[in-house]
Amino acid sequence: MEHTPSELCFPQLLNTSCRKPTLPQSEVVFLHTLVSSISLLTVALNLLVIISVSHFRQLHTPTNILLLSLAVSDFLVGLLLMPVEILRKTSCWFLGDLMCSLYICVSYSIPSASVGNMVLISLDRYVAICDPLHYTTRITVRRVKLCVCLCWFCSVFYSSVVLKDDLTQPGRYNSCYGDCVVLFDHTADAIDLALTFIVPVTVIIVLYMRVFVVAVSQARAMRSHITAVILQRSVTLTAKKSELKAARTLGVLVVVFLICLFPYYGMTLAGDSLLNTSSAFLGIYLFYFNSCLNPVIYAMFYPWFRKSVKLIVTLQILQPGSCEANIL
Template identity: 85%
Template structure:
C-alpha cells in the first residue's frame, strides 16, 4: 500500500510533505499537451515573422508598426514561456523549484499587462491619426513611440514585481506541499490589479475608439460626397485619409479581438475565482493566451505588406544585400 501511495506522489521520498500527482487521464493529458504545444509553436512562428518584418525592412519603421512590434514581442513571449509552462503546471507536478515558480508568476503578470498597455498606445495612435491628422507627424514620432514602449515594458515589470513582492522575497511561502506552484493574492491587491490592468485601460480604449469611429464615419461620408469634384492635390489628401481610415479599421479589429479574448478572464476575476470551477478558469486563461496567435492572423488578413514581407522572409530573399531597403508597401 505504501508503494502505491509513493507511486502517486511527486516526490516519493518525501512521504509526508510531497504533493500527489494530478489525476488527469493520460489520454486527456496527451491531447492537451499536443494541442497547447502545437498552438504555442504556431504562435511563436507567426509572431517571429512579424518581429523580423518590422525590424528588418526600413520602410516599415513607422510609429504604428513600432507599437505592433512591441505587441508581437509580448505575444511571442506568451507562446514561448507562458503557454507551455502553464499547461505543465496544470497537468503535472512542479519540479522547477519555488524560485522559478515565483519568477514564472511574475512573468505571467508582466506580459499580459504589457499587452494591455500596447493596446492603449495603439488606440492613442489611431485617435491622434484620425481625430487630429494635422498634428500627427509632430506629436507621434518614432522617438516618442519608442520611449512610450520602453516605459510600458518597464512599468509592467516594476508593477508585477511589486504586486507579488512577498512571494519573490519568500518563494514557496504559500505551497502546502512539495511539487506545486501556488501564489495567493489578497482581495485588496486583486481588486487594485483588476482596476489598473483592466477597468481603467479598457475604458480608455473604448472611449478613444468610439471617438475614432465617429470621426471616421464622418470623414468617410465627406470623401464619398466630394470624390467626384476634387483637384489633384485634394485627391492625394483624400487618399491619405482613406489609408488612415483603413488602418484604423484594421487596428479596431485587433482591439475588438483583444477585448473578446481578455474580457472573460477579468470577468471571472471580478466575479471571484472561487465561485467558478477549475475548468472554466483554465479556459479563460488559455483564451487570453490564444489571442497571441490571432494577432498575426489579423495582420495576414488585412495588411498586404505583412503578406509580402512573409514571402520575402520565407524564400530567404531577406538574406540578400540591401534587402532591408526593399519596397514592401
C-alpha cells in the same frame, strides 16, 4: 489520508509532497499536443512579424513599432506562458520555488504589457484620425519607442511590486512540495483588476468610439458631392484614406483582443469560486490564444505583411540591401 509513493510528486518526502494531478492520461496527452501546436504556431507567426518590422526599413513607422512590441509580448506568450502553464496544470512542479515565483511574475508582466500596447495602439489611431494635421509632429518613431520602453518597464515594475512578498519569500503560499501557486488578498485583487483591466479597457473603448465616429463622418464627407473649394479644403483636414484603413484593421485587432480578454479577467470579477476551475483554465488559454490570432489578422488585412513573409520564407532577406526592399 495516507498516499502511496507512486501517487506523490516527490516520493521521498512522504509528509510534505503534493499528490500528482489525477487527470486521465489520454486527456493530458490531448492537452499537451493541442497546446504545443498552438504554442509553436504562435512563436512562428510572431517571429515573422518581429523580423518583418525589424528588417525592412519601410516598416519603421510609429504604428508598426507598436505592432512590433505587441508581437514581442505575443511571442513570449507562445514561448513561455503557454507551455509552462499547461505543465503547471497537468503535472507536478519540479523547477523549485524560486522559478515558480519568477514564472508567476513573468505571467503577470507579459499580459500587462499586451494591455499597455493596446492602449498605445488606440492612442496612435486616435491622433491619426482625430488630429491628422499634428500626427507626424506628435507621434514620432522616437517618442513611440520611448512609450514602448516605458510600457514594458511599468509592466515589470508593477508585477514585481504586486508579487513582492512571493519574490522575496519564494514558495510561501505552496501547501506542499510540487505546487506552484500565488494568492492575493481581496484588496490586491481589486487594485490589479482596476489597473490592468477596467482602466485600460475603458480608455481603449472611449478612444476607439471617438475614432469610429470621426472616421464615419470623414468617410461620408469624402463621398458626398460638395463643391470643389470645400472639397479641397476638407482634404487637408481629413485623415488620409490609408489612415482610415489602418484604423479599421487595428479596430479589428482591438475588438478581438477585448473578446479574448474579458473571460480572463471575468474570473476575478466572478470571485474565488471560479479561480481554480476548468472555466478559469479556459479563460486563461483564450487570452493566450489571442497571441496566435494577432498575426493572422495582420496577414488578412496587411499586404505588406504577406509580402514580407514571402521574402522571409524564400530567404531573400539574406541578400545584400534587402532591408531597402519596397514592401508597401
